Amino acid sequence: MTGYVFVGLFTGFAAAMTAFWLTRWPTRRQSALTMSAGILLISAWSVVQPSSALAVLGCTATTVTGGYVAFFHSLRLLVFNFCVALATAVAACWRLGAETNLATAFAAFGVIVFLNASVPLAIAGATRALGTYAMRSDVDPLTGLLNRRGFTDVLLRRLERDTPAGDDLVVAMVDLDGFKSLNDSRGHAAGDRALRAVGELLVQAGPPGSAVCRAGGEEFLVAAIGSAETIEGDVHRLCEHIAELPHHVTASVGISTAALAQLPGDDGSPQIDQLIENADSAMYVAKRNGGNRVHRA
Structure with a gap:
């Protein structure tokens, strides 16, 4: 009777x-709670099975939850999944050994x-590799800054x-004056050195916690969250x-x-x-007014 209850649950x-x-993708917390409940239900279902063979088979279901956790969640939840699976497997294989023999029980436990x-480790490795590739796809290769x-x-x-x-969200568009002349007179290598130097300056001297991007060509984007007045002062100093x-270049x-x-x-995109755009x-407007200045929209 207990088995039927767990099957129903x-x-x-x-x-x-x-x-x-x-219908909707869960939040990270909802997903973690759901997986935790699912892991425990799989374990309970396996434990109450009257057949030891079926109990052992039930232990393999935690590879599904383990794979999901490895892809979407932390190592802590993955360790929890593995520990529950291990404890359940010990109980199921102990019963299997009593009903058959120790060799069969050890073989089932090993599998x-x-x-x-x-399975979870392979998925975790693939996830890390995908994350590395995704990170590289978000980075400008010349300056090492974010791309758009x-x-x-x-x-x-x-x-x-x-x-x-x-707080405010402040976005600054930085365009280098005289960059084309630098490229034409001193070559593209000099232009690349200028872009890298400006990118490094924006990161080191920009507003605290700002995101810095090379938007394309000689244009950069800087964004920060905080007091608009304070951030605008930081941007004026960057220009200097x-x-x-x-x-x-200016x-x-x-x-x-x-x-x-x-x-x-x-979605604030x-x-x-x-x-x-603003x-x-x-x-x-700042460029038409002579460049080497800041204009607020």
Whole structure:
């Protein structure tokens, strides 16, 4: 009777989880709690099976939860999955050994351990490799800064965090004055050195915690969260520091600002794109006014 109860619980849980996953993607916390419950249900279902062979077979189901956890969650939850699988396998194989022989029990235990270790580890390795490739795809190869896609992704992740309600998101578009002349007179190698030097300066001397991106050509983006007035002061100093570099370039900078309270909580991509567009327009105003200055949209 107990077995039927657990079968019903497990089936209902699996159906509810599938329906939830098909209608909306869970948060990280919801996913972790669901996996924890699923791991424990698999273990309980295996333990109450009247047949030791079926109990051993049930232990292999934790490779599915282990693979999911390895892809989406932390090592801590993966260790929990493995420990539950190991304890369940010991209980199931002990029964199997009593019903058959020790050789069969040890062989079954070895297969369960191998599956529950190798499958999650293989998926974790593949996930790390994919993460490395994804990180490389978000980086500008010349300067080592973020590219436009990586820049937007970083901002979206930061906006998801709890930030003070009174803070602003400030985006600055930095365009180098005289860069074409530098390339024409001293060659592309000199231009590349100037781009790398400016990128390094933006990272080291920019607003604290800012995201820095090479938007393309001789254009850079800097974004920071905090007091708009403070960040604007930092940007003005950046403009001055760029002019002090030994590469014979200055910068025209456009700034746009939005209060965090005005940004949506679900997807801020359109608002980020709009801030970049506004900063770009302000940058062209600064360039038309002679360059080597900052203009706020």
